[in-house]
Amino acid sequence: ETTTVAQSLRNETWYYWKVRALVNGRSSSSPIWRFRTAKSIPIVYRPADGATNQPTSLPFAWQPTTRSAGYHLQISTSDRFDSSFAVNDSTIKDTSITVSGLLHMTVYYWRVRGLTVAGPGEFTGTRVFVTGMALPSKPEVSAPGNNVALDSNTVAFVWNRSIPEV
Numbered sequence: 001e002t003t004t005v006a007q008s009l010r011n012e013t014w015y016y017w018k019v020r021a022l023v024n025g026r027s028s029s030s031p032i033w034r035f036r037t038a039k040s041i042p043i044v045y046r047p048a049d050g051a052t053n054q055p056t057s058l059p060f061a062w063q064p065t066t067r068s069a070g071y072h073l074q075i076s077t078s079d080r081f082d083s084s085f086a087v088n089d090s091t092i093k094d095t096s097i098t099v100s101g102l103l104h105m106t107v108y109y110w111r112v113r114g115l116t117v118a119g120p121g122e123f124t125g126t127r128v129f130v131t132g133m134a135l136p137s138k139p140e141v142s143a144p145g146n147n148v149a150l151d152s153n154t155v156a157f158v159w160n161r162s163i164p165e166v
Contacts, residue, residue: 009037010066040065041122042095042112053132056104060112061096065121068114072123075099075110079126090115104134 009015015037019030042062047054060073072090074081086108087099102108107130114121143158144150 013037040068040114041124042068042071042114044112044124044127047127047129049127049129051129054102054129056102056131057098057100058102058129058131059096059098060110062112062124064095065114067116067118068121069093069117070115071095071112072115072120073097073110073112074123075102075108077106077108079109079128081109081111081126090120102131104131106131 006015013036014034016032016034018032021028042065045061045063047058047060060075062071070090071092071094073087073092074085074089075087077084077086086102087110089097107128109126109128111123111126113123140160141158142160144155
């Protein structure tokens with residue numbers, strides 16, 4: 001068996017090959033075969049894998065892939081991506097998108113793949129991030145009033161209790 005290695009081939013490209021034997025000026029060729037190199041997988045930038053305390057409106061970004069006309073982003077609360085999608089969008093044309101409306105204190109899994117005329121590429125490896133706790137609402141001060149001169153040296157401070165904004 002004889003082997004040779006071709007390196008630095010282009011992603012998502014069809015190649016044709018055959019082998020020709022030459023002995024004493026006479027030749028014989030194998031049939032022509034073809035193969036296609038792997039589709040490129042995006043390199044993701046953000047959010048970082050394992051990021052915690054993330055806001056509920058969050059930018060996602062990745063490197064463009066060879067020949068991709070668009071991208072498919074999936075964000076799910078399931079690491080199997082079988083249900084519970086926060087985002088399952090295959091209409092993204094750019095290499096970044098800001099996703100809003102994520103839930104507070106939730107573990108999310110995400111991945112992205114390029115889309116070409118030849119079909120979808122492979123998804124990136126699964127990455128994970130966790131959103132942070134909701135900020136409390138601003139308390140409303142009731143008393144003493146603003147810029148009020150008091151008749152006593154004893155003051156009762158009154159305000160409405162703040163609640164988490166969920």
